[in-house]
Structures are given as structure tokens and as C-alpha cells.
Amino acid sequence: MKKITFQVLLFVITGASVFARPIMKPNKLNALKLDTATFATGCFWCTEAKFQQIEGVVKVVSGFAGGHVANPSYKLVCTGTTGHAETCNIIYNPAKVTYDALLAAFFVAHDPTQLNRQGNDVGTQYRSAIFYHNAAQKQKAEYYINKLNAEKVYPNKIVTQVNPYTVFYKAEDYHQNYFNQNGEQPYCKYVIQPELEKFRSVFKGKLKK
Secondary structure (H helix, E strand, O other): OHHHHHHHHHHHHHHOOOOOOOOHHHHHHHOOEEEEEEEOOHHHHHHHHHHHHHHHHEEEEEEOOOOOOOOOOOHHOOOOOOOEEEEEEEEEEEOOOHHHHHHHHHHHHHOOOOOOOOOOOOOOHOOOEEEOOHHHHHHHHHOOOOOOHHHHOOOOOOOOEEEEEEEEEOOOOHHHHHHHHOOOOOHHHHHHHHHHHHHHHHHOEEEOO
């Protein structure tokens, strides 16, 4: 990835973009409700661990979206036959973090140019995808993909799918908060931990204390 990637995405995450949320008075901030962003960036254990770090993110739920089988198990999704992607519902406070900032984090959290894989995790269940909840989220997702492609931020074209949010199935309980509860396991220690450290170094100043 070119150096400009981080410059462009950090520019976005500061709110300096055409879609940046206007500054609101405190009384209006109090009236805001929580919102949800739904992203697939490969293994949901890694996605969850990264987005949990961001200030304004209240909760991250790991699960499955984009498939055609009702109530799939993790084991079944791993076969690649259900059409689902490992996905996270990211519940956030719009008064503290914008959807634009979360999109910036999405494009840093993984390689959006890899088709149906992330590193050694291979299969359609590991595809890159944004599941939008409304027209505004769809517009922003498509805008940033077009912008990053136009500026050739990545050496290859972004293959992220932008699809409507329909049904989300929560994964089994042992998948929730996985990294925090299983940090000493080899996958967590040698795959997630290095990725998490890179992510934190890019977004320092935007993370929870």
C-alpha cells in the first residue's frame, strides 16, 4: 500500500471531508441515538478487535451477513456454501465518531483489494463487504471507494462489495469478544496482535483511553 493511503484515510478520519458531520451544539448531541455500521474485513475476530479500539464505538457483535441460509453455524459458514461473510455489527455513538471515520478505519483494517480472502484466510466468507443501513451510508461507501480507486491509493482495484443490510445472524457466544478472551492462543498472538498494533499506530489519538 502506498504511503498516501494513510495520509488520505487520516484526512478522512479527522472529519475533513465532503461528508463530514457538522459540529452540533451540546443540547443536540444529547438527543442523538446510537447507530450501526456493518463491515466484513475477513476474520471477524480480527475485525472485532480493531473496531473495539475506536473511541465512540459502544459495542461490536460478530456474526454473519449476506448469505442465503437461515441461522447458520460457524462451522457451516466455514464451508463457504451458505454465501455468508464473517461480519461485524459496529454499534457507535455518532456524537463521538462519524460513519466517515469508521469507513476510514474499514479501509485500513484490511486489504480491500483481495478477492474472497484476507492473507491466509481464503474463501467467500472472508470477502470484503460493506452492508449499508440507509442511502447515506451507501453514498459514502461508494464515494470513498471511487475516491481511493481514482487516486490509486492501492496498487490494485478495490473489490469491496457494497450491499444492503438485510439479515444479520449473531455468531456463537464463544466468538464474541474473542481476542480479549483468547489473547494467548496462537492465532490471536501471531496474526491478530500484529495487525492490531498496526491499526492502533495509524489511529492513535482516535482510540479509547
